[in-house]
Amino acid sequence: xKETTVLVNxxxxxxxxxxxxxxxxxxKFNSNIQVSCQDPDTKELREANAKSILGVLTxxxxxxxxxxxxxxxxxxxxxxxxxxxxxxxxxxxx
Amino acid sequence: xxxxxxxPASRGVCIGPIFQFLRQELVIDDCKVENAHAELSRLxxxxxxxxxxxxxxxxxxxxxxxxxxxxxxxAHKMILEDPELLDEVKRKxxxxxxxxxxxxxxxxxxxxxxxxxxxxxxxxxRATDILDxxxxxxxxxxxxxxxxxxxxxxxxxxxxxxxxxxxxxxxxKTLVSGFCTARGSATSHTAILARGLGIPxxxxxxxxxxxxxxxxxxxxxxxxGEVVLAPDDATVHEYQQRIETARSLQVESKQHxxxxxxxxxxxxxxxxxxxxxxxxxxxxxENGAEGVGLLRTEFLYLExxxxxTEEEQYQAYRAILDVFGDLPVILRTLDVGxxxxxxxxxxxxxxxxxxxxxxxxxxxxxxxxxxxxxxxxLRAGVERNLKxxxxxxxxxxxxxxxxxxxxxxxxELRAEGKPFAEGIEIGIMVEIPSAALVADQLAKEVDFFxxxxxxxxxxxxxxxxTNPRVAELSDAFYPAVLRLIRSVIEAAHKEGKWVxxxxxxxxxxxxxxILLGLGLDEFSMSPPMVPVIKQILRNLSAEDMQPxxxxxLEMESxxxxxxxxxxxxxxxxxxx
Numbered sequence: 056x057k058e059t060t061v062l063v064n065x066x067x068x069x070x071x072x073x074x075x076x077x078x079x080x081x082x083k084f085n086s087n088i089q090v091s092c093q094d095p096d097t098k099e100l101r102e103a104n105a106k107s108i109l110g111v112l113t114x115x116x117x118x119x120x121x122x123x124x125x126x127x128x129x130x131x132x133x134x135x136x137x138x139x140x141x142x143x144x145x146x147x148x149x
Numbered sequence: 150x151x152x153x154x155x156x157p158a159s160r161g162v163c164i165g166p167i168f169q170f171l172r173q174e175l176v177i178d179d180c181k182v183e184n185a186h187a188e189l190s191r192l193x194x195x196x197x198x199x200x201x202x203x204x205x206x207x208x209x210x211x212x213x214x215x216x217x218x219x220x221x222x223x224a225h226k227m228i229l230e231d232p233e234l235l236d237e238v239k240r241k242x243x244x245x246x247x248x249x250x251x252x253x254x255x256x257x258x259x260x261x262x263x264x265x266x267x268x269x270x271x272x273x274x275r276a277t278d279i280l281d282x283x284x285x286x287x288x289x290x291x292x293x294x295x296x297x298x299x300x301x302x303x304x305x306x307x308x309x310x311x312x313x314x315x316x317x318x319x320x321x322k323t324l325v326s327g328f329c330t331a332r333g334s335a336t337s338h339t340a341i342l343a344r345g346l347g348i349p350x351x352x353x354x355x356x357x358x359x360x361x362x363x364x365x366x367x368x369x370x371x372x373x374g375e376v377v378l379a380p381d382d383a384t385v386h387e388y389q390q391r392i393e394t395a396r397s398l399q400v401e402s403k404q405h406x407x408x409x410x411x412x413x414x415x416x417x418x419x420x421x422x423x424x425x426x427x428x429x430x431x432x433x434x435e436n437g438a439e440g441v442g443l444l445r446t447e448f449l450y451l452e453x454x455x456x457x458t459e460e461e462q463y464q465a466y467r468a469i470l471d472v473f474g475d476l477p478v479i480l481r482t483l484d485v486g487x488x489x490x491x492x493x494x495x496x497x498x499x500x501x502x503x504x505x506x507x508x509x510x511x512x513x514x515x516x517x518x519x520x521x522x523x524x525x526x527l528r529a530g531v532e533r534n535l536k537x538x539x540x541x542x543x544x545x546x547x548x549x550x551x552x553x554x555x556x557x558x559x560x561e562l563r564a565e566g567k568p569f570a571e572g573i574e575i576g577i578m579v580e581i582p583s584a585a586l587v588a589d590q591l592a593k594e595v596d597f598f599x600x601x602x603x604x605x606x607x608x609x610x611x612x613x614x615t616n617p618r619v620a621e622l623s624d625a626f627y628p629a630v631l632r633l634i635r636s637v638i639e640a641a642h643k644e645g646k647w648v649x650x651x652x653x654x655x656x657x658x659x660x661x662x663i664l665l666g667l668g669l670d671e672f673s674m675s676p677p678m679v680p681v682i683k684q685i686l687r688n689l690s691a692e693d694m695q696p697x698x699x700x701x702l703e704m705e706s707x708x709x710x711x712x713x714x715x716x717x718x719x720x721x722x723x724x725x
Contacts, residue, residue: 066497075227082230107233109260112275113267147495 057135058125065145069116073146074108080141081105086128088138092116105138150381153354155329156621157374158340161349162392163327164385166364168305170297170312175287177254181246188242192249195289199229202285202295210318211452221278228282234260250290257283295319306367308358312339322346327369329376331356334620343371347677351376372724394723402680406437410672410683412665413690419671420683421477423651430472432676437683440476440534442599442673443651444469446483446522454493456518462525470533477534479576479599479649479673480526483518484508484540494518503604503613508541513550523558530570538599542577542584548594578651580604585633588640598641599673602652606630625654626707631663635702638668649673658721659714661685666698685721 065073069090081088088105092114103110105124116122122142126134141147182188203226210219228234234256241252257279264276288295296319298307306327307320317339328343333352343350349371361367361378368377368388377384410418421442422433433441449457449465457465470478485491486499486507494515499505512519526537539551552575562569579585580601588598602625607614609630612622625631634650641648649671654660656674661682664672668691672682697717701710715722 066499071498072492075224078227104233107231108227109231109264109275109279110233112272113263115267 056125056127057131058123059135059139060121060123061139061142063116063120063122063142064118066118068118068120069111069114069122074111076146077138077141078106078108078111080137081134084126084128084130084134084137086126086131086134088124088126088134090114090122090124090138092120092122095120150384151378153358153376153378155351155354155374155376156334157371158330158333158352159328159343159348159350159371161327161347161372162368162370162388162395163306163349164366164368164380164388164392165304165306165326167308167361167367168298168301169359169361169363170307170309170316172284172297173293175254175284175291175293177248177250177287177291179251180248182242182248183246185243185246188247188249189239191290192238192242192253192286195249195286196229196235198289199282199286200226202289203229206318213318224275224278225282225285228279229286234279250287253283253286253290257286298324306369308361308367309339310356310359312342317342327351327371329354329358329367329369331359391723398684398724399681402684405684405687406435406680408437408683408687409439410686412686413688414692416665416691418665418669418686419477419649420679420686421479421649421671421673422676422679423673424469424676427468427472429676430469433679434472436676436679438676438679440473441469441478442649442655442671443538444478444480446481447485450483450485450491450494456493456521459521459525459528462522463528466525466529466535470529470535473534475534477536479536479538479651481538481540481578482509482522482526483512486511503607509539509547509551510541512539513547513554516554519554520558523555524562524569527555527558527562527569527573528567530573531568533570535570536574536576536597538576538578538597540578540601541581541604542579542591543581544583545587545590545594548575548577548591552594578604579637580608580652582609582633585637588637589643592641592644592646595646597647597649598637599649599651599671600634600637602630602634602650602654605633605652609633624707625652625657626660626710628702628704628710631667631702631710634664634669635667635698642668647671656682658682658685658724659711662689662694662714662718662721663698663701663710665689665691666694666696681724685724688720689718 063069067073069077089102090105090111091100091102093100101114103114105111124135124138203222207219207222210222237256238252241247241255242249261276261279264272264279298320301324304324304326306329307325308329311330311332325348327348328339328350330339330352331354333339340350340352349369351369351371351374354376365379368380410420419439421440422438423443424430424433424441425445425448449462486502486505529535542548574596576595576597576599578601579588579598584591603614606625607623610622610627612619614620614623638648647670650669651673655672656678658681665686674682701713704710704713
């Protein structure tokens, strides 16, 4: 199992188009991929299937929040790298 | 016979049978199944079918509708493939021994409620999407037709609560003579679709219309915003005569389409077209347009994965300019922003995109987008009558900034030895109230103005024209908007500059007497309206319209102003 934590710094966070891009990227891997974040108010940990658009949307990740991506499977390394890159590059936005 | 008042959503009058666009109620019982395996296989088949259906709709929407409409269906597909949702449905079938229908219905409802509870417009839209997708799968499982219009066999007036993009994409447009919706507004999806198709529509007539039986006769007056249910013979006769009169006026307009728009007192107006591609250019010429008042350039940027090159743009502009020869063509530089998804541009969604970094504001910070377009336009203008217009200008400084980029482009082209239109004329869209208020300052910076009434109305009235709850306020017939138009025209004329209009108001027959009276020089509209507006202008005297316009601007509401014009210029009311 591999995991990494990245800062979500694009304007809309994991919503709308960035959320779609994230889920589409995750769906290309065979590994099980989970994404989690901490509720900024209640500090409660929330987790979702990274391949589910509905799951990712309901996580409610906004700009400035950290997310932890965890992957388990044959292509876990590549999956973590691809998804972390996508977030760190602000989903290709400028 | 019963008359219902509504909102005029698309011009024209028709008489025909009612077709109630009713979604069949999907009745699903909570029945236990023995063979979960068979149920799962039914589910998988249905999901596969649903995917195919959505693909078909997506392709159809791309072709007939907008990119934004089409993207709704891509979102639908992602929901259909969502593992969380599907796992839950499968779990309900396997563990709960639910039928595929019941499992799907329950799960879609749960997920939808979850989204709806997030009190955010974006999530609310997703909540509707989830139910829409769920219902699609349910209809397949239950063997119910995909669209209620499968039963539509003869040309009819479609009556509905309101229609969504997924309803209208599948509609056979040749069988629709008009639309009548219980809810909705002049800017709802149905209204825009109807105007694009050139068929009449009335919106917001209230729920009682939904209780009428199929095939009941209905008269739909999309110009006045009225419907008559089960009309008596005398009323049918009256409307048939109106349709006849309107038709002959249209035929007459068509016959004179290629003649000049010379008013009775000898003022020559310029009547030109709004177009967005080469087909539009041909239609403009056929309809007698004397050039192009608005060439939208967005078409070059949509449905692709990278910016169009300078050369591609040059070829496209040149192809359009070739259709018009010496006639003037006004090219509007790119008008996109946060609400239009052009993925490869990497635009961030903005919480208030109508007030965001769009159009010229975006171009000024993105020379990689702006410069190739300006260079292509400058080159295409050689030996042609091309003018350039910047959208969304709020200040004089923005015009100077845009001019500076243009000067850089000219210098580059000079250095590269490429021919370009040295003295190309520059104008701006006046569509922001601030620009209208300092029009005297802006007029010094440009060669011409073109008033964009759609945005000017929504910004002046602070009413989002895409939000049905307030769209009624976003009407250019409000005196606040008309008075801004008056002051823009006066300010420009003082500086010796001419003023055109390329918003919907320019193609609105009831507005023509007012605009003529205010001194508008150029009217730009969708090609089919060109002959009609020309014919109206020919039958008016500019001098007589001056007091009429001033009087109209003293009134308080669009209804009052329109009624006043109808009374003073009765022949326009006949045009339906």
